[in-house]
Amino acid sequence: MNQATDPSTVDTLDTPCLLLDETRMTRNIERLNALMARHGVQLRPHLKTPKSIEVARRLMASPQGPAAVSTLQEAEQFAAAGVTDLLYAVGVSPAKLDRVLALRRRGVDLTVVVDSIDAALAVARRAREAGDAIPALIEIDCDGHRAGVQPGNTGQLLAIARALHEEGACLRGVMTHAGESYGCDSVEAIADMAEQERMAAVSCAQAIREAGLPCPVVSVGSTPTAHFARSLEGVTEVRAGVYVFFDLVMAGLGVCAVDDIAATVLTTVIGHQPDKGWILVDAGWMAMSRDRGTARQRVDQLYGLVCDADGKVYPDLLLAETNQEQGIIKVRPGSGAALPELPLGAKLRIVPNHACATCAQHEAYEVVRSGSPQIVAHWERFRGW
Numbered sequence: 001m002n003q004a005t006d007p008s009t010v011d012t013l014d015t016p017c018l019l020l021d022e023t024r025m026t027r028n029i030e031r032l033n034a035l036m037a038r039h040g041v042q043l044r045p046h047l048k049t050p051k052s053i054e055v056a057r058r059l060m061a062s063p064q065g066p067a068a069v070s071t072l073q074e075a076e077q078f079a080a081a082g083v084t085d086l087l088y089a090v091g092v093s094p095a096k097l098d099r100v101l102a103l104r105r106r107g108v109d110l111t112v113v114v115d116s117i118d119a120a121l122a123v124a125r126r127a128r129e130a131g132d133a134i135p136a137l138i139e140i141d142c143d144g145h146r147a148g149v150q151p152g153n154t155g156q157l158l159a160i161a162r163a164l165h166e167e168g169a170c171l172r173g174v175m176t177h178a179g180e181s182y183g184c185d186s187v188e189a190i191a192d193m194a195e196q197e198r199m200a201a202v203s204c205a206q207a208i209r210e211a212g213l214p215c216p217v218v219s220v221g222s223t224p225t226a227h228f229a230r231s232l233e234g235v236t237e238v239r240a241g242v243y244v245f246f247d248l249v250m251a252g253l254g255v256c257a258v259d260d261i262a263a264t265v266l267t268t269v270i271g272h273q274p275d276k277g278w279i280l281v282d283a284g285w286m287a288m289s290r291d292r293g294t295a296r297q298r299v300d301q302l303y304g305l306v307c308d309a310d311g312k313v314y315p316d317l318l319l320a321e322t323n324q325e326q327g328i329i330k331v332r333p334g335s336g337a338a339l340p341e342l343p344l345g346a347k348l349r350i351v352p353n354h355a356c357a358t359c360a361q362h363e364a365y366e367v368v369r370s371g372s373p374q375i376v377a378h379w380e381r382f383r384g385w
Helices: 024-038 053-059 072-080 094-106 117-128 155-165 179-183 187-210 225-226 248-253 357-361
Strands: 017-021 042-045 068-069 085-090 110-113 136-138 171-178 218-220 237-240 263-273 277-279 305-309 313-322 325-331 348-352 365-368 375-378
Touching: 017 024, 024 042, 024 053, 024 225, 024 237, 024 277, 042 068, 068 072, 068 117, 072 085, 072 094, 094 110, 094 117, 110 117, 117 136, 117 155, 136 187, 136 325, 155 171, 155 187, 171 187, 179 187, 179 225, 179 248, 179 375, 187 218, 225 237, 263 357, 263 365
Parallel strands: 017 365, 042 237, 068 085, 085 110, 110 136, 136 171, 171 218, 218 237
Antiparallel strands: 017 263, 263 277, 263 348, 277 325, 305 313, 305 348, 313 325, 365 375
């Protein structure tokens, strides 16, 4: 079949678009599944990265879950596809509790997250009114990264636990997220952060149990700490999300190799500025996102690494600048590499800094397999809150 005229190959796709290498994705999934099996801990994949029913089915242990989401729209979409074991892993506001209850009435075991007395009382009050003991986890701040109860603040922790347990909700346990692991500078530092994460959650669970209250769930997780935890003793589940695709931030941390990154943006050469050392492409920040996560790492990948149409990385060639619908490719500053001769209309792939942010710019995945230009599937993804 002629690749140039075959509508099911990479070469004939309209650009920019989102490519997903199913071979790499499957390898990434199997890697973390094997690690969790070794630890004897359940994995609760976070579906905020793919936002796709087809990808979710490959991530979850069963068609029903378990899984985590970051928006109620995700919860509603996955519930419609039959996923019934869901954690809404962002602090819940009172205004969203009616949507939570609507999902629970449909048979979804949806758990929410709180980190204050006010939030716990709001959940308990609405649960009591509805006659549905909404399950909740108490968020613990293990690293100062975002929301959560300080691990040493036992008084606040127990007050929240009692408010949930005694006022009408269901105290299901504790959760934490080591977001600061994204700033670690070595694998050893990530492993230390994983232990800090584990201890924060386990110690808070112990304090709740010692007060005579239930704490069946101890939920931890981030993609870096999930891969390098030395021990998960006392943990009942691990959450991770971006591992399904990986990205340049994860590669910069040493969690994966560039060749493990499964999601890329396909783009087309639309012009040249040889005097400036530029190649112009049709992937701007609307296709890539504004995320510059690698700017804080040892090697700054600017807006992404440039690959040929087959996914082979060009040495030191970067998407250096982005306008709304146009990107500028340059050789890395200080590099001795030469700007390749890429004709007008040539297809390229851009490896993203942050898979979640880049995928969020697109409505579907064009699915390929490593080493083949054939498009084997078209998987819809969704956006919104």
